[in-house]
Amino acid sequence: MSVTVIPLSDTIGVEIQGADLREPILPDDLTTIKRALRDNLVLVVRDQKLGPELLLATMRLFGETMEQHLTNTLMEDYPEIAVLDSRKMPPDNAGHVIPFGGRNWHTDHTNHEQPPKYTGLYAVKLPSKGGDTSFANMQVAFDALDTKEQVQLGELQTVNKIENFGYISMEDRKKFGTLPIHPLIRTHPDTGRKAIYVHPGKLERIVGRQPEESLNFINKLLDRIITPANTYRHIWRQGDLLLCDNRAVLHLAHRDYDMTEGRVMHRILLRGERPF
Numbered sequence: 001m002s003v004t005v006i007p008l009s010d011t012i013g014v015e016i017q018g019a020d021l022r023e024p025i026l027p028d029d030l031t032t033i034k035r036a037l038r039d040n041l042v043l044v045v046r047d048q049k050l051g052p053e054l055l056l057a058t059m060r061l062f063g064e065t066m067e068q069h070l071t072n073t074l075m076e077d078y079p080e081i082a083v084l085d086s087r088k089m090p091p092d093n094a095g096h097v098i099p100f101g102g103r104n105w106h107t108d109h110t111n112h113e114q115p116p117k118y119t120g121l122y123a124v125k126l127p128s129k130g131g132d133t134s135f136a137n138m139q140v141a142f143d144a145l146d147t148k149e150q151v152q153l154g155e156l157q158t159v160n161k162i163e164n165f166g167y168i169s170m171e172d173r174k175k176f177g178t179l180p181i182h183p184l185i186r187t188h189p190d191t192g193r194k195a196i197y198v199h200p201g202k203l204e205r206i207v208g209r210q211p212e213e214s215l216n217f218i219n220k221l222l223d224r225i226i227t228p229a230n231t232y233r234h235i236w237r238q239g240d241l242l243l244c245d246n247r248a249v250l251h252l253a254h255r256d257y258d259m260t261e262g263r264v265m266h267r268i269l270l271r272g273e274r275p276f
């Protein structure tokens, strides 16, 4: 097998063509794939047939799996895999059923001391229309800011909580609600590039500011700096495997589909370093 790398937009995302992940990946191809992910932050391989074991083995080529905190979604025999099924989404405290990840632009699991470096999503079942996921390159967004704002943002730190949803168990809240502090601007360990790093839904506050003021500040910032020029919208096909570098990308799951039809993703998270 020899793979080809095809850009998906001007600023973020590539598709790898010519890969059948049921076959062993040649070392040269793996190097190409890893480099493409490092440089483009989102990587898609289409038309794959991956059972849980093969999905895990593929993801482990890129790192070590980590615990996920929506423990009621985990596959019984493979607890490193979360089954995100729109038909099984419980209502939140206000009685609203909102699809997983469908609230805002965010990066995953910032309530962990060592949040995941990569999220892997494998599309198992899709609704008849809608349910795309968008990805924003926060390195490009950061680079576009003027130096003064870059310096100001670089001084901010976020306190990160677990959301207060009724469906998150007390045990999980205790275990995964330790309020770690992360820099708002984080440096990519592989490239040294800086990116805006935040999950507004998990933002307790910016250090030194009130919670409401903090969230308003972040929402305004993201509204201003995430633009079509730094995003890619992925229209899923069954059998897509997508990897996203959480250290430099925010994503948004569009909630424009009929949740009762069933949109099922298998998700794996790979452990990252402590953000710096």
Ligand SMILES: [Fe+2]
Binding pocket: 101, 106, 107, 108, 251
């Ligand atoms: Fe997410």
